[in-house]
Amino acid sequence: MDAHIETRIDILRQHLIDPEICIRCNTCEETCPIDAITHDGVNYVVNAQVCNGCMACVPPCPTGAIDNWRNVLRSEAYSVDDQFGWDALPAQNEEVNAPVEVPAQNDEAPVASDTVRGSTVAPWSAARPYVQLYTHKAPxxxxxxxxxxxxxxxxxxxxxxxxxxxxxxxxxxxxxxxxxxxxxxxxxxxxxxxxxxxxxxxxxxxxxxxxxxxxxxxxxxxxxxxxxxxxxxxxxxxxxxxxxxxxxxGNTFLMPNHPDSHLLMICTGTGSAPMRAMTEYRRRRRATGETGKLMLFFGARTRGELPYFGPLMSLPKDFIDTNLAFSRMPGEAKRYVQDVMRERANDVAQLLGDGNTHVYVCGLRGMEDGVMQALEFIARSHGLDWPTLWEQLRREGRLHLETY
Ligand SMILES: Cc1cc2nc3c(=O)[nH]c(=O)nc-3n(C[C@H](O)[C@H](O)[C@H](O)COP(=O)(O)OP(=O)(O)OC[C@H]3O[C@@H](n4cnc5c(N)ncnc54)[C@H](O)[C@@H]3O)c2cc1C
Incomplete structure (x- = not known):
């Protein structure tokens, strides 16, 4: 009995990141609520002294590199410096891998969703994505x-x-x-x-x-x-x-497929890429009679720096409601996407209040706070209970943020 207890105490189910699969996108480090994840110029690693196995980082990881575990003697846990030097994960030491009672919090603790701003699930009607068909070993x-x-x-x-x-x-x-x-x-x-x-x-x-x-x-x-x-x-x-x-x-930042779903898209610069993909998919299917609305807020420094400006402006007005924000136009006041969202607050609020609306935000990291504040302001000023709505959007796979 005593020996059994000792084994449970001495063995740690150590959380590790697979350096062969990790694409160094920084998502895990940003998501970790207790700063257990760090990186150097080579690898992203988990500090065993800090990690509590809360799993908050696991769903947002685009590759699954984050979801790796090794049973180790607690006294021999891999240090951060060990992990910085890895090209590949070490094999499981089978002597340590004898049946271990895993601490409940590793497997059963709910995802700390309040540390994640956006959804960690896809919209209910999204098509099923294929992920990681090609890897570093077989690209x-x-x-x-x-x-x-x-x-x-x-x-x-x-x-x-x-x-x-x-x-x-x-x-x-x-x-x-x-x-x-x-x-x-x-x-x-x-x-x-x-x-x-x-x-x-x-x-x-x-x-x-x-x-x-x-x-x-x-x-x-x-x-x-x-x-x-x-x-x-x-x-x-x-x-x-x-x-x-x-x-x-990516298995969450996906578009809904039900025909009456609305897309509220907010982006800057190259963050337009997924919005272009979604818009083009809907445009090609227009003849099928889909009734969902498309509203786009797109920011750039100047008109000349806005990707896809020409094709975007020639899309029919009854197909997509396009709103541009330029922050460095000579002789004009700076306008960011969040400013233009506030100007269109009535229409944004109407979409936010509709259970078929899916919100997508993509672009440079700096945009995220301003956009979230604008969404909150618009919701509150139109009588919507923002904390409840935000939680609902997240839970229902209707709020997707991808900033880098
Ligand atoms: C989920 C995700 C999606 C992405 N999608 C796109 C995309 O569609 N198009 C795209 O161009 N990039 C995209 N990126 C960024 C891309 O992965 C690279 O980080 C970027 O191209 C820089 O890589 P690099 O090798 O040229 O720079 P590196 O040699 O890796 O140098 C990185 C340096 O460049 C800076 N940097 C990174 N991105 C930018 C930027 N956009 N503007 C200014 N400085 C920057 C970093 O802060 C850092 O200092 C995405 C990133 C993520 C995580």
Whole structure:
């Protein structure tokens, strides 16, 4: 009896992140309510001294890399420094893996949903996504069939529409999903570059309907210390080049499929990619008589820096209610998406009060607070009980945030 108790105390079910699958998107670190997750330039790791197994980080992880566990002697738990040095997870030590009574909180504690702003479930009518068909060990190869600049030649940001064709290789995707790109080469420590994630900008039936291809919306990143590795690699690709792809990823940021569902889409810059995918899917199905509304708030610095400006403006007004916000137009006051949402508060509130409305927010991380505050302000000023509504939106898979 005593020996049994001792075993239970000494063995820890240690939470680990698989460095081979992790795409370093930072979602887990942001989600962890107790700062147990950290990273260096190479790996994301879990501090065994801090982690309480609450599982809040598990559902939002786009790859499942987060959901790894090893039974270890508590005194021999892998340190943060051990994990920083890993290329792959260590095998389970079978001597320690004798039947262990797992602490209840690891498996049974509910997800700490109040630490997650958006939904961790998909809309009820979303199609079932395929995820992780292609991995680091067995990636897919895609051929570049197009790469053109979306922003004005004079604009400071170079945002590109990049089309990838998978030929005969199955690569089924849904609007809202993303892929990982493995850029060639190694970083300064000699390790292969890690994958970067990009939202798919085309609908499920292909950038060109009926073709096995997808598109991405990629911004060329200039870091303080040089060029962003993957964005510059992608933006410089030529037609015919071959890229290495993993994924698809994402099983919650998905669109509803019931015909009377409304989409309230709020984005900035390359955050337009999933909105383009959803809008295009709905546009192609217009003839089927779907009655759901589409309302879009789209922000950029200037008109010339807004990706897809031309095609977006030519969409029928009775199909999509488009609202643009420009923050750096010469001679004009700065307007951000949250400002324009407030200007359209009556219509936003009407959508928020409708149980068929699904809200999507995508873009740079800095936009998230302002958008959430605007949603709260609009709800409260129109007599909606925001805490209740927010919880309902989250629980019903109707509030999706993807900022990076
Ligand atoms: C879920 C998800 C979806 C994403 N979708 C897209 C997408 O559709 N299109 C897209 O272009 N990017 C997208 N990204 C960002 C993308 O994964 C890369 O982080 C980005 O391209 C920079 O990678 P890099 O290798 O060029 O830069 P790195 O060599 O990795 O350097 C990163 C540096 O660039 C900065 N940085 C990262 N992104 C930006 C940015 N947009 N503007 C300015 N600085 C930035 C970082 O703060 C950091 O300092 C997404 C990220 C996530 C997590």
């Amino acid at each position: 897919a190869l895609a051929t570049v069939v197009g790469n053109f600049r979306l922003t004005d030649a004079a604009a400071s940001s170079d945002i590109r529409h990049i089309m990838l064709d998978f030929g005969a290789l199955p690569f089924p995707v849904l609007e809202g999903q993303s892929i990982g790109i493995l850029p060639p080469g190694t970083s300064t420590d000699g390790r292969a570059h890690h994958a970067r994630q990009y939202s798919i900008a085309s609908p499920r039936d292909g950038e060109r309907p009926g073709y096995n291809n997808i598109s991405l919306t990629v911004k060329r990143v200039q870091r303080e210390d040089g060029k962003g590795v993957c964005s510059n690699y992608l933006c410089d690709l030529q037609k015919g080049d071959v890229v290495t792809v993993i994924g698809p990823f």
